[in-house]
Amino acid sequence: MRPNLREALLRNAVTLFSRSGYNAVSLRDIAKASGANVGSLTYHFGSKAKLLREVYERHTVPMNARRRELLGEALRIGDADQRLMAILRAYVVPAFVSSSEGDGGGAEFTRMRAVLSAEGNPDAQAIIADAFDETSRAFIKALADCVPGALLSGLVWRSQFLLGSLYYALINPDRVTRLSGGTVDGNDREAAVDQLVEASYASFRSLRAEAGQSAAALKYATEEK
Amino acid sequence: MRPNLREALLRNAVTLFSRSGYNAVSLRDIAKASGANVGSLTYHFGSKAKLLREVYERHTVPMNARRRELLGEALRIGDADQRLMAILRAYVVPAFVSSSEGDGGGAEFTRMRAVLSAEGNPDAQAIIADAFDETSRAFIKALADCVPGALLSGLVWRSQFLLGSLYYALINPDRVTRLSGGTVDGNDREAAVDQLVEASYASFRSLRAEAGQSAAALKYATEEK
DNA sequence: GGTCAATTTGTACAACTGTACAAATTGACC
DNA sequence: GGTCAATTTGTACAGTTGTACAAATTGACC
Numbered sequence: 480m481r482p483n484l485r486e487a488l489l490r491n492a493v494t495l496f497s498r499s500g501y502n503a504v505s506l507r508d509i510a511k512a513s514g515a516n517v518g519s520l521t522y523h524f525g526s527k528a529k530l531l532r533e534v535y536e537r538h539t540v541p542m543n544a545r546r547r548e549l550l551g552e553a554l555r556i557g558d559a560d561q562r563l564m565a566i567l568r569a570y571v572v573p574a575f576v577s578s579s580e581g582d583g584g585g586a587e588f589t590r591m592r593a594v595l596s597a598e599g600n601p602d603a604q605a606i607i608a609d610a611f612d613e614t615s616r617a618f619i620k621a622l623a624d625c626v627p628g629a630l631l632s633g634l635v636w637r638s639q640f641l642l643g644s645l646y647y648a649l650i651n652p653d654r655v656t657r658l659s660g661g662t663v664d665g666n667d668r669e670a671a672v673d674q675l676v677e678a679s680y681a682s683f684r685s686l687r688a689e690a691g692q693s694a695a696a697l698k699y700a701t702e703e704k
Numbered sequence: 705m706r707p708n709l710r711e712a713l714l715r716n717a718v719t720l721f722s723r724s725g726y727n728a729v730s731l732r733d734i735a736k737a738s739g740a741n742v743g744s745l746t747y748h749f750g751s752k753a754k755l756l757r758e759v760y761e762r763h764t765v766p767m768n769a770r771r772r773e774l775l776g777e778a779l780r781i782g783d784a785d786q787r788l789m790a791i792l793r794a795y796v797v798p799a800f801v802s803s804s805e806g807d808g809g810g811a812e813f814t815r816m817r818a819v820l821s822a823e824g825n826p827d828a829q830a831i832i833a834d835a836f837d838e839t840s841r842a843f844i845k846a847l848a849d850c851v852p853g854a855l856l857s858g859l860v861w862r863s864q865f866l867l868g869s870l871y872y873a874l875i876n877p878d879r880v881t882r883l884s885g886g887t888v889d890g891n892d893r894e895a896a897v898d899q900l901v902e903a904s905y906a907s908f909r910s911l912r913a914e915a916g917q918s919a920a921a922l923k924y925a926t927e928e929k
Numbered sequence: 930g931g932t933c934a935a936t937t938t939g940t941a942c943a944a945c946t947g948t949a950c951a952a953a954t955t956g957a958c959c
Numbered sequence: 960g961g962t963c964a965a966t967t968t969g970t971a972c973a974g975t976t977g978t979a980c981a982a983a984t985t986g987a988c989c
Contacts, residue, residue: 484967500823502727505946516968521948523966597822597875598725608882615883635884636899642879643872644865650822651864657833658840659860674861681910682903706985709937730976741938746978748936 485523487513492534497591501531501600528602531595535603538588539610545573546614550621563625563683567641567676570618574645575668586649586668593646615642628688637686641679648675710748712738717759722816726756726825753827756820760828763813764835770798771839775846788850788908792866792901795843799870800893811874811893818871840867853913862911866904873900 481487491512495504506520506527513519524530549569556562574589595603619634626634648655648671655665664670706712716737720729731745731752738744749755774794781787799814820828844859851859873880873896880890889895 481967498824500725500727502725503823506948507946517947518950518969519967521950525948527947594822594824597819597871598728599723599819599875608879612879612882619883631884632888632895633899633902635880635888636873636896637903638883639873639876639880639890640865640869640900640903643870643875644868646822647868647871648864650824650868654833654837654867655860655864657837658844658863659856663857663860665864670857671861674858675865677858677910678862678865678907682906685902685906706937731978732976742977743939743980744937746980750978752977 481515484513484515484519488515488520488523488530489534489537492530493538493587493591496531496534497587497594500594500598501603502598506530531600531602532606534588534591535606535610538585539606542573542585542588543610543614546570547617549573550618554621559625559627560684563622564676564680566618566621566625567679567683568672570641571645571672571675575649575672589645590649593650596646622683626683626686629683629686633686634683637679637682640682641675644675644679706740709738709740709744713740713745713748713755714759714762717755718763718812718816721756721759722812722819725819725823726828727823731755756825756827757831759813759816760831760835763810764831767798767810767813768835768839771795772842774798775843779846784850784852785909788847789901789905791843791846791850792904792908793897795866796870796897796900800874800897814870815874818875821871847908851908851911854908854911858911859908862904862907865907866900869900869904 488509492504492509495508495512498504507517509530510517510520520527520530524533546569549572550566553562553565553569556565573585575586577585592603592607596607615638619638622638623629623631623634648665652665652671655663713734717729717734720733720737723729732742734755735742735745745752745755749758771794774797775791778787778790778794781790798810800811802810817828817832821832840863844863847863848854848856848859873890877890877896880888882890
């Protein structure tokens, strides 16, 4: 009896799913990576869909808990701009950094979410909507208070862009290295977090009544030839 | 002999791939959607991988041509800020709007790219790197001239975020609708383009020497508690 | 109307998929 | 050391996959 085959199966499932998606990875791939038999998977999890559900439940709770915790700290900051920055870090950092150390990692799990979200896997979709939307809504509310006068549409779209940026940074880091001619390391996650927070800080900050005005005015000036 | 079965197969391939990814869609699915037999696919394309290659070649060239064309127009704008805005639109609009009308659509093809990029499909990866990196590099160069003093790392990372935002806007538009409580339509592509351009405009603009400084200073102020 | 190449169909194949379940193995407890 | 439940293995199954290829169909040209 192996000490923790079940854990190893879950870990390897995340790794393989995050690399190639849900459909392309067979239960036999996961079993082989864990040095075990296919049957062990049906024994421990019942089915492939239930395995996926278990993977999600393993990681979503601690990750969102960490986010809410950091959000709480951020909300104690008085200055609106510094608070905005802290809120964004509270959203991004737990997705990049492992919450419970050694469990397969925050970044790997986030990458898996990104891939499954793109695949449109129906099992995953239901779980994601349930688990993450509530947290996302709490963040949008917090962000709204940092940019007085911002429209809800602007806040929601920017939070959509934030998540998309987050996902793609993990999905295709090599593109960053390639486009920079090798001078920038797309796999440097600390740098990625800093860049992502600064970029979205600027995009949210521009929603403030005055700043938003100038961007919109510029747009119309351009469009009217 | 059907007039244009080959075209129908290509069109349906894009639609199905963009919806569920490469692995989850079988040749029989594509054939059935086209009212044809599996054999017609091997006859016209030889293999599934070659079909995918054909799909890419069909859309990549006109889309990037349109981007370069709009980029050329944008570069004639004197004012740096208005030029920046125009360059961003030149990058985003062709990805959202069909370049050759009725051919399966720019947005649908872009969505397919997004999904395949996430799946890490090796066939797709090689094609994407070849076809798009050159165009992306031209855009980064153009953007650099709009934000004097910006570091290459900032430019490349923001262009990465731009593409990630673009992809995710197409992959998961319903999340926008859901998070806004139904008051914002995530499937409104014109609105998505506007929001995306405005958000990335702000993020690139913040790279200008002075603005970048203040954001960095703020970050350190926050981190040092 | 017969010819012929291009196209479309039908079918067969080996490989792989998720799932089910009987058999073997393990190790703690008496 | 025998017992027994928990775990792991092995194997079988029906369904699907991409691919190959012979047979049927099509339609323009003579």
